[in-house]
Amino acid sequence: MDRAAASRRAVEARRARASLKRDLSTRVISGQEVLRRALADPASAAGTLRVPEFLTSLPAIGEGKRDRILAELGISPVKRLGGLGVRQRAALQEWLDGRLPEPQPRAARSRLLVLAGPTAVGKGTVAAHIQEHYPEILLSVSATTRPPRPGEVDGTHYFFVDDAAFDELVARGELLEWATVHNKYRYGTPRGPIERALADGRTVLLEIDLQGARQVRAAAPDAALVFLLPPSWDELVQRLVGRGTEDAEERARRLRTARVELAAQGEFDYRVVNAEVAEAAREVVELTKASARPS
Numbered sequence: 001m002d003r004a005a006a007s008r009r010a011v012e013a014r015r016a017r018a019s020l021k022r023d024l025s026t027r028v029i030s031g032q033e034v035l036r037r038a039l040a041d042p043a044s045a046a047g048t049l050r051v052p053e054f055l056t057s058l059p060a061i062g063e064g065k066r067d068r069i070l071a072e073l074g075i076s077p078v079k080r081l082g083g084l085g086v087r088q089r090a091a092l093q094e095w096l097d098g099r100l101p102e103p104q105p106r107a108a109r110s111r112l113l114v115l116a117g118p119t120a121v122g123k124g125t126v127a128a129h130i131q132e133h134y135p136e137i138l139l140s141v142s143a144t145t146r147p148p149r150p151g152e153v154d155g156t157h158y159f160f161v162d163d164a165a166f167d168e169l170v171a172r173g174e175l176l177e178w179a180t181v182h183n184k185y186r187y188g189t190p191r192g193p194i195e196r197a198l199a200d201g202r203t204v205l206l207e208i209d210l211q212g213a214r215q216v217r218a219a220a221p222d223a224a225l226v227f228l229l230p231p232s233w234d235e236l237v238q239r240l241v242g243r244g245t246e247d248a249e250e251r252a253r254r255l256r257t258a259r260v261e262l263a264a265q266g267e268f269d270y271r272v273v274n275a276e277v278a279e280a281a282r283e284v285v286e287l288t289k290a291s292a293r294p295s
């Protein structure tokens with residue numbers, strides 16, 4: 001293999017291990033399953049994961065605890081999961097089996113998932129990707145008083161309504177949550193389709209702003225809140241400008257809100273970086289899969 005190919009493979013392997021560690025820490029995958037994969041294929045992402053990294057990716061294990069476990073099991077910190085000897089594997093397996101079950105994350109008890117994040121981070125793009133590639137998940141269609149952008153279709157992207165119609169939706173209690181976003185237009189989540197989908201056992205995704213996410217948390221404490229992050233602030237600005245749908249004044253207004261939203265990311269159950277749309281969508285969907293598990 002030439003040097004370039006070897007370096008590409010090394011980058012891919014690092015990415016696969018990072019993704020596995022994320023899945024472990026969010027309990028999308030169990031430690032037992034990772035160990036099983038490592039033993040089945042020592043060259044896989046699981047097999048090439050170092051034992052200390054594996055341990056600290058497990059919920060509630062910090063560096064101190066990790067070092068005590070390694071000493072207790074007699075495993076050297078340089079060992080990879082796929083390179084463990086028979087006795088070490090057995091010791092690690094026994095230790096994993098003996099761990100108290102972790103409390104399930106919030107998502108594991110809910111099928112209502114909220115996707116929020118600053119303007120232009122890609123919420124709509126990621127949500128659209130999910131709608132196209134994972135049709136089993138219902139993407140809620142919001143009502144808004146904002147006028148449609150070119151190409152936006154009533155009933156598909158939003159229900160575009162005037163102020164009087166929005167007032168009626170609020171008065172009749174037909175919205176699960178609503179907010180004035182960026183201090184300008186009102187947006188709200190119609191309650192009916194969500195309640196019907198949840199009653200049918202479907203998972204529902206809401207793409208809404210921070211104020212709405214807080215209201216959903218209050219109304220449905222089991223809902224899982226996911227915050228979508230940009231790779232950097234500059235990239236966020238670039239995406240907003242590149243989208244080309246707002247004038248300079250509106251962009252400035254949205255970026256002011258973005259700073260407030262970014263400061264609130266700690267309120268969310270999960271954070272997903274949208275560097276690449278399909279990968280971010282996959283991460284969100286993994287959370288919805290966890291959410292579909294019976295508690």
Ligand SMILES: Nc1ncnc2c1ncn2[C@@H]1O[C@H](COP(=O)(O)OP(=O)(O)OP(=O)(O)O)[C@@H](O)[C@H]1O
Binds near residue numbers: 120121239243254274
């Ligand atoms: N991973 C990505 N890499 C590069 N560009 C992206 C990525 N995700 C989204 N974009 C682009 O960024 C722009 C903003 O995306 P989008 O409209 O989905 O953001 P949003 O979070 O829904 O914004 P808003 O809250 O303002 O409605 C779009 O032009 C989209 O194509």
Ligand SMILES: Nc1nc2c(ncn2[C@@H]2O[C@H](COP(=O)(O)O)[C@@H](O)[C@H]2O)c(=O)[nH]1
Binds near residue numbers: 189207
């Ligand atoms: N609270 C709610 N916020 C919503 C809802 N639908 C969309 N949004 C958020 O509004 C902004 C702006 O959207 P845009 O389409 O004008 O760019 C964005 O943050 C959306 O997430 C809703 O039903 N409730």
